[in-house]
Each structure stands twice: as structure tokens, then as C-alpha cells.
Amino acid sequence: MKKRNILLCIVLCIFTLGIYGIYWLYKVTNETHLAVGRRTSASGGMAILYTFITCGIYGLYWYYRMGESLLEAKEQRQMPGDKNMALVYLILGLFGLGLISNVLIQMTLNDIVDFDAAQAAPSSLVSTDTDSAGQDQD
């Protein structure tokens, strides 16, 4: 899991007309599953497929599942978490503000990466590269 520069993610989404957003969805999904330690929704690739064939409707469900999954990841680490965030992400997505949901989800993932690094987590998957928008090595 890597931290992502959120501002850079937003800029990339805008300048690539949303194509970076597809990659972002893929990475966020898989990294959330890593953070929880189990698969809580479809994999990143399948999430893209389902969103594509349902014309975005699956994306609403995805927002909710990510919210629940991140809450679970926080509870595992005894980090403070808001039980309503899943609903917030969904509602933002419903009103066409999905980008804000994506930002909030990424912020939570960044917090988890920071927490794991501070706890010196044994997992070798955690790093805190904050110099890029999360260019991955895998």
C-alpha cells in the first residue's frame, strides 16, 4: 500500500478526462482489501468491469462497500472511525460528487498507511512514498 498525493490524483483525473480515475478505482479497491486483510468486494479489475456494464450504478455500491471496509480496517487497528462514512460516500456519489468520495477514501487509506508505518507493521507491503501520486511497483 502506498500513500497517494491527493491533489495530484485530482489533477490527473481532470486532465485525463477520468481515465486516471479508472486506475485509481482499481488501486483503491485492491489496497482497501489489503488494509482489511480480506476481500470485501469485487477485485479492482472486476469493479471496473461491473461499473462499466452497469453504467456507473455499481460505483454507488462500491462507494458504500469501500466505506464499510475502511471502517473495518480502522477498527482492526483501533483507530477512530465514523460509522456513517459509507453512507456519506454513497450520497456524494448519488449527487455526482463521486470525486469527493474518492478523495475521502484515499485520505483514509493514507491515514492507515501512516498508522501502519508508525506501528512498524510487520507487513512488507506498507511504504510511505509521498513524492508521487502512488506510482506502484507491482
Next chain:
Amino acid sequence: MRGRQIVKRYLTIGLLLLGYLLLHLYAGVDVPCPFKSITGFYCPGCGLTTMCLFLLALDIPAAFAANPPLFIALPFLLGHIIRQDWREMKSGASLTANSAKMPVFWLLYFIIFTIARNFAG
């Protein structure tokens, strides 16, 4: 416990889908397709509601005609979902390496058929 969560999820989604189909049938509620509204072209999911209604009525030819690529793909996609959830219920461990082959294959499949559907008459 995990099995119960998975069953609860299937029931919730099933009930929501059924509720939407009933609202569509009797109250005229419809989910507009933003892609078709903007471009005038069918998206991969256009006809999904009609297909589901014909499937419920066991009218297989009409369900196929509503959205042929999705009609063909649906058993495979549902089978994939059910198989993953079954494995998770059985073994408990569900984080496996995510192969890109399946999503890439189905994405290409739907892109090709969507183009054909819109331009091949």
C-alpha cells in the same frame, strides 16, 4: 459468521433488485442511462432492466434480445462471484492474487459488442 454476511448481502441485493423491478413494472420508475442521454448510443448495460423482467417471466428469447452480450456474459459473471464467495465461506481466506485476465477479457468483450450493437444495426 462470514457465510451469514455473504448470504445477507445476496438477500439484500436480490430484494433491492426485485423492488426496483416491481417499481419499474407498476409505477413506471426507470433508471435513465446517462451515457445514452448524452451520446445517443447504447451503453453496455442498456436493456438490463428489460432483460431481467423477461427472465423473471421466463421469456428467454426476449431476454436475449434485450441485451445479447450481457445475457451471454451474465452466467459467467454470476458464476465467478458465487465461486469466489463460496471459496471464502469454505476457507475463510479470500485475499488471492488478482489476475487481470478475466476483467480484461470481459471489458474487451463488452466494448466490442457495444460498438457492434450501436453501429451494426
